[in-house]
Amino acid sequence: MANLNTPPLKPFIVGLGGSLRPNSATEKAVRLTLQAAQQTGAETLFIGGPELELPMYDYGKAGGLPAAQHLIAQLRRADGVILASPGYHGSMSGLMKNAVDYIEEMSKDPSPYLHGRAVGCIATAGGWQGGATTLAAMRDVVHALRGWPTPLGVVINTAEPAFDEEDNCTNPRTHDQLICLGQQVAELAWSRNRARADAAILKFPDPTQQLLAVWLTYPFDEEREPQ
Numbered sequence: 001m002a003n004l005n006t007p008p009l010k011p012f013i014v015g016l017g018g019s020l021r022p023n024s025a026t027e028k029a030v031r032l033t034l035q036a037a038q039q040t041g042a043e044t045l046f047i048g049g050p051e052l053e054l055p056m057y058d059y060g061k062a063g064g065l066p067a068a069q070h071l072i073a074q075l076r077r078a079d080g081v082i083l084a085s086p087g088y089h090g091s092m093s094g095l096m097k098n099a100v101d102y103i104e105e106m107s108k109d110p111s112p113y114l115h116g117r118a119v120g121c122i123a124t125a126g127g128w129q130g131g132a133t134t135l136a137a138m139r140d141v142v143h144a145l146r147g148w149p150t151p152l153g154v155v156i157n158t159a160e161p162a163f164d165e166e167d168n169c170t171n172p173r174t175h176d177q178l179i180c181l182g183q184q185v186a187e188l189a190w191s192r193n194r195a196r197a198d199a200a201i202l203k204f205p206d207p208t209q210q211l212l213a214v215w216l217t218y219p220f221d222e223e224r225e226p227q
């Protein structure tokens with residue numbers, strides 16, 4: 001596709017994760033990953049453990065639940081997603097799996113489930129084995145939801161503390177992996193938004209109309225930072 005150099009819409013990246021545990025390592029990992037996405041110019045939102053504490057998903061009954069409606073509304077807007085879970089007994093926590101089950105509410109959307117969205121996965125666990133099995137389970141779930149798992153997935157072994165009390169990531173390798181994950185999600189979101197912007201403009205056969213469409217479609221403000 002021709003690159004018209006139209007400014008792509010700023011991607012919106014949602015990070016879901018953490019546990020109900022205060023000082024959750026999983027939550028710290030998502031926040032750092034979202035910071036990396038934000039540094040590419042993306043808009044980000046964190047939805048943490050307490051906000052994901054929803055009743056067990058019951059098909060078609062999410063309508064009366066404001067927290068579920070908020071979760072679904074933000075995921076509908078999202079161009080990219082970060083999913084992070086502690087490993088509980090070899091897989092993602094029930095809290096996270098139940099929250100993910102609410103994505104069923106998006107099954108009939110124009111972009112159903114996580115269609116077209118880059119999804120970065122992070123697993124924290126008290127050992128490498130639990131982290132690895134949890135990460136693999138999360139990536140399988142992302143495939144089932146039609147999302148695009150990023151090439152990198154991150155496992156954090158919390159038996160070797162990775163964050164200090166000020167939430168700084170003290171393990172340089174883990175730090176770099178989380179930054180890379182945030183960048184991978186954001187980069188795919190930027191490039192998909194760019195392709196969509198170009199496709200929308202190319203619907204107009206006449207170059208003058210294309211130019212007009214660019215001006216009418218995109219608010220040129222200082223916040224916009226095409227990548």
Ligand SMILES: Cc1cc2nc3c(=O)[nH]c(=O)nc-3n(C[C@H](O)[C@H](O)[C@H](O)COP(=O)(O)O)c2cc1C
Pocket residue numbers: 018019020021023024025026027086087088089090091124125126127128129130131158
């Ligand atoms: C119910 C429960 C089950 C767990 N199961 C495992 C496990 O199977 N393997 C493992 O390595 N760690 C296991 N852990 C340890 C957590 O995965 C680990 O402490 C995680 O980093 C906690 O994340 P948080 O700080 O975000 O709460 C378990 C912890 C809990 C509370």
